[in-house]
Amino acid sequence: MASPFQRESVHIFDARGVARRFRHSAIFGALGSLQPGEVMRFVNDHDPLPLIDQLQQRYGDALTVNYVQRDEHAVVIDFGVAG
Template identity: 70%
Template sequence: MQTSSPFIFDARGIAKRFRHAAIFGALEALGEGESMRFVNDHDPLPLIEQLRRRYQDQLHIAYVQRADDAVVIDFTVHPAGTAQGCGSANGTGCGCSGG
């Protein structure tokens, strides 16, 4: 269960060549039940597909706003044992960085 407000990640201020790496790094830093509110200037469909493949059901993806020029998405890490997928046995986040 989420216990605080989502952490804001505004991708618009990050150089395009670094965005995906920065997003994956930010997601790896989330603990179980924590959320990251992702803000972007376009709908990142290729990124969403990468996230679904990498994190499977452990990462919940929920659009907050979906317009042509403004997209806001909440990414929430499911607690261990409540979702199929990568999982982290020690509660330190998703645990996919090694794969």
């Protein structure tokens, strides 16, 4: 199934390369800089459920969360924020 997003509008954020103490603030900053129609493809080594809760509290219904991959090898999520 084709993604509803064009490749140019998907920005990779690999959290595995960011120090743990900086991850949440970096993710909030990245999401805050997205333009309408853009997506942050988040890559991590575990399912970030507490982070998703924080994002939902901040962005409410404007936040979209779409799991692309969710297994023992990696978790990949497309995050978007409606303008």
